[in-house]
Amino acid sequence: EAGVTQSPTHLIKTRGQQATLRCSPISGHTSVYWYQQALGLGLQFLLWYDEGEERNRGNFPPRFSGRQFPNYSSELNVNALELEDSALYLCASSVGSGGADTQYFGPGTRLTVL
């Protein structure tokens, strides 16, 4: 069974540009989560999508946004990039049950903002 996949592996942008990151969940999973892992700051929750809707978002500015498609894949968009947005962006998926469930992570997209 294929795991969570993310693309691209690496992304280099300049300040002010926009970045789009993509995630495909494990087959059968309906929930997708996005996390930011900046150097020295650990994993911080960004966004949670389930059944095509945004269910919760972390303490990040509105220029971090995303969506979930009918096939449950997801996109994370970061507008007006700033230097401090440089980080590993991780996507996780879960079965989307009502209770707390287990999240499986993809390999991440390394975003570098110059």
Add this chain to the structure above:
Amino acid sequence: GQQLNQSPQSMFIQEGEDVSMNCTSSSIFNTWLWYKQEPGEGPVLLIALYKAGELTSNGRLTAQFGITRKDSFLNISASIPSDVGIYFCAGGRSGSARQLTFGSGTQLTVLP
């Protein structure tokens, strides 16, 4: 953002030794998860715990969900070189706040 208190921050051990790390929180969690991350990769799930008091093993790894639901520990027995990496604990909740809250990680180095 909120993080769990994970300790120790780093460990240097000899191959064959046992390792113990733990996480504590001021808040209750419904789930405790332990992940391992190697450089340039995403976290890989090691053990998932769903009930207070639960003790679960996965090979040489053993983890427990604290009775108060505010803590968890991970033990690794007879460490080997491939155990090197960063180990993260994560707490999860049900309902509208199902995102994970992570510890700051324990960097494990195994010396031959």
